[in-house]
Amino acid sequence: MLVLPAELTHSQANTCLGMLREAVRAARAEQVLVDASALTRFDSSALAVLLECRRDALHDGKPFAVRGLPARLKELAQVYGVRELLNELPEPASPVAA
Template sequence: MLVLPAALTHAQAAACSRMLAQAVRSEPGSAAVADASALERFDSSALAVLLECRREALALGKSFSVSQLPARLRALAALYGVAELLPAAPGGAPAARQQPA
């Protein structure tokens, strides 16, 4: 499981993207699952990081999904038209909790 940090804004995006890409490459199995349950503070950069992680997984022939994506980030993904690219992990419904603004 790929674990996202509590804060994922523009300031952390590049480092987080590199860390997750390396984790995807070293993760055994045919599925990459990003755990977003720790996300508390984020901006649209979090979407860019998740989409880059998805690209890396697909390039390696792995499926990609997200567990516990905060409702506000899911809404942002829908607004940008990329929600279908970030499917919920099997058995893990999207988080219903609201994040502070």
């Protein structure tokens, strides 16, 4: 699983995308899964990074999904008409203590 940083704005976008691209190419998993739950400070560049990562994954024949999208980023994706491209997965259920 690939993990986004807490901050992903225009100034970090190219660096973050470069690291994600390397990770996608090196990944042996059949699916590229990005965890966005750490994001606390972001702008529309975060969407651009996720969409480029998706494009790279699909180019390599790997399905792409995102987990933990912050509500505000979901809203941005909806406004830009790309929310369905992010293939958001639900958070895994917490184990129940016996």
